[in-house]
Amino acid sequence: MLSNVRIVLVQTFHPGNIGQAARAMKTMGLVDLVLVNPRCFPDPEATRLAAGAEDLIESARVVGSLKEAVNDCVQVVGASARLRSLPLPHFDEPDEMAKEITEHALDAPVALVFGRERSGLTNDEIGHCTHQVSIPANPDYGILNLAQAVQVLAYEVNRTWRRRPESGYHPTRPTGEKLPSREQLDHFHAHLGRVMQASGFLTQPHARTEAQLQALFARAQPTRRELSLLRGLLSALEPKTHSPDNDQA
Amino acid sequence: MLSNVRIVLVQTFHPGNIGQAARAMKTMGLVDLVLVNPRCFPDPEATRLAAGAEDLIESARVVGSLKEAVNDCVQVVGASARLRSLPLPHFDEPDEMAKEITEHALDAPVALVFGRERSGLTNDEIGHCTHQVSIPANPDYGILNLAQAVQVLAYEVNRTWRRRPESGYHPTRPTGEKLPSREQLDHFHAHLGRVMQASGFLTQPHARTEAQLQALFARAQPTRRELSLLRGLLSALEPKTHSPDNDQA
Numbered sequence: 198m199l200s201n202v203r204i205v206l207v208q209t210f211h212p213g214n215i216g217q218a219a220r221a222m223k224t225m226g227l228v229d230l231v232l233v234n235p236r237c238f239p240d241p242e243a244t245r246l247a248a249g250a251e252d253l254i255e256s257a258r259v260v261g262s263l264k265e266a267v268n269d270c271v272q273v274v275g276a277s278a279r280l281r282s283l284p285l286p287h288f289d290e291p292d293e294m295a296k297e298i299t300e301h302a303l304d305a306p307v308a309l310v311f312g313r314e315r316s317g318l319t320n321d322e323i324g325h326c327t328h329q330v331s332i333p334a335n336p337d338y339g340i341l342n343l344a345q346a347v348q349v350l351a352y353e354v355n356r357t358w359r360r361r362p363e364s365g366y367h368p369t370r371p372t373g374e375k376l377p378s379r380e381q382l383d384h385f386h387a388h389l390g391r392v393m394q395a396s397g398f399l400t401q402p403h404a405r406t407e408a409q410l411q412a413l414f415a416r417a418q419p420t421r422r423e424l425s426l427l428r429g430l431l432s433a434l435e436p437k438t439h440s441p442d443n444d445q446a
Numbered sequence: 447m448l449s450n451v452r453i454v455l456v457q458t459f460h461p462g463n464i465g466q467a468a469r470a471m472k473t474m475g476l477v478d479l480v481l482v483n484p485r486c487f488p489d490p491e492a493t494r495l496a497a498g499a500e501d502l503i504e505s506a507r508v509v510g511s512l513k514e515a516v517n518d519c520v521q522v523v524g525a526s527a528r529l530r531s532l533p534l535p536h537f538d539e540p541d542e543m544a545k546e547i548t549e550h551a552l553d554a555p556v557a558l559v560f561g562r563e564r565s566g567l568t569n570d571e572i573g574h575c576t577h578q579v580s581i582p583a584n585p586d587y588g589i590l591n592l593a594q595a596v597q598v599l600a601y602e603v604n605r606t607w608r609r610r611p612e613s614g615y616h617p618t619r620p621t622g623e624k625l626p627s628r629e630q631l632d633h634f635h636a637h638l639g640r641v642m643q644a645s646g647f648l649t650q651p652h653a654r655t656e657a658q659l660q661a662l663f664a665r666a667q668p669t670r671r672e673l674s675l676l677r678g679l680l681s682a683l684e685p686k687t688h689s690p691d692n693d694q695a
Contacts, residue, residue, distance in 0.1 A: 333608060338472045
C-alpha cells in the first residue's frame, strides 16, 4: 500500500523544497516523509510551501543518518541523475521502478531516497541502496529540481499503484448522457440526406459522401440531446420548397 | 517533434511559477512557452527560478488571449482538475494524452494549456480546447502546484516521445563489463561446492543446496572481475587440510 512507500530527503538545503516535496507527495497519496539532517527544519518556508500538506511536514521524522531512515526497508531506491561506478541494479525508467516497489510495498516499507540539491547522494549513501533510478531527461539540461523529481517519481508510483487490483481504484466518470439508438441515428442520416439533396449540395443520392458524413457524426458520438439539436438545425436549414413532400418527419 | 509541443500558461499569478514551469519544460525537451496575460512578466523571480532555463523565459511569447496562443494548433489540450459541463473529449490518463499529441506533433503545433493557480481555466477558455486532461491524484488533496503539473505532463510527453522510432532515443548504457563464460561459472560452482564440503557445511555433495546457491549467484550476474573476487575469497576461506588435493585449481 502507498503508506509503505517512504520518501527520504537527505540533507536538503532549502526548506522550501521540503515543503514542495511534501505537497507533491500528498497529491500522489504518499504520507511517509523522513528527513536526514535537513539544513533548516522545522522552518516557516517548509510549512508555507507545503500548502495543504502541512500534516506531512508535522509528522515528518528527522534522523541523523540514512541508515536510520531506511533500516526497516526491504527496498531502497536511490534517485540519482549521475551514473555511478557502483554497479547497483538500475532502473532506466521510473515506471519500471514503480512496478517493482509497489509490489514489495504490499508487505513492507520501501524507500525512495533523494539527495542534496547540488550534489545528490554520496557514494556511501548509494551503498545503502538496493537500486538506483534516474528520470530520463533532456541530455543538455537534465537535472530536475528536487521537489519536481519527487513529484515525478511519486506520480509514477501512484499511477502503477492505481493499476493494481489491490488499490480498488475506479476512475470517476461523469454521469453519462443517453446515447441514441440505431433507429434514431438512421432517422438522422435520412434527414441529413434529404437536406443535402434539397439544398442542391447533392443532385442525387451519393452513397460515398453520405457515408463519409455519417462516419464523421459517428466519431462525435452525439448524445440524444445533441442529436435533437442537430435535427432541429437540419429542419431550420431545410430549404422550403412548394412541395407537400416537405412535411415528412 | 517535441518543438511542436507548446506549453501555454494562462494568467499566471506568481512569476516564480513561470520560472519553475520553464525549468520543468526544459528538462523534458520542450521549448515553446506562451504566456497569456501573465500578471507579472518579465520578472526577476521568473528568471531566478528558471535556473538554467532562462532561454525559454527569454524566448517566451506574451499574448493577450488564449485564441492568439493556440490559433495555429491542431490540438489544444486543457489541463483541468475540475470536471466540466462541456463534454469535450477527456483523457483520464496523461499517458493517453501524450500518445495522442505526440502523434500529431510530428506535423503541426499542438498545445497543452494550463490555467490560473487558484481557478484554473474558464469555461470560455475550455471552449478553445479540443480535449481536456486531468492528472489522477489523491481524491482528498488532488491539486498539483502549477509548475508541478507542467512537470508531470511534460514528463509524460517526453516519455511517450522517446518510445517513438522518430525520436532516435537510445538509453545511455554504461560500458558493460565482461561477463564470464559458462565454463568459468562451472569452475566457480565447483570451487564453491568444494569449499562447502571442506568447511563441514555439507557433509556430502547436496545437489539442491548447491543449485540454490548457484541460482542466487546467477541472479547477481557477476562480471568476470567479480567472479575473480569471489574465487579469491573462496580460496582464502578454503580450510587448509594436509591433503595434497588442496592444490586443485
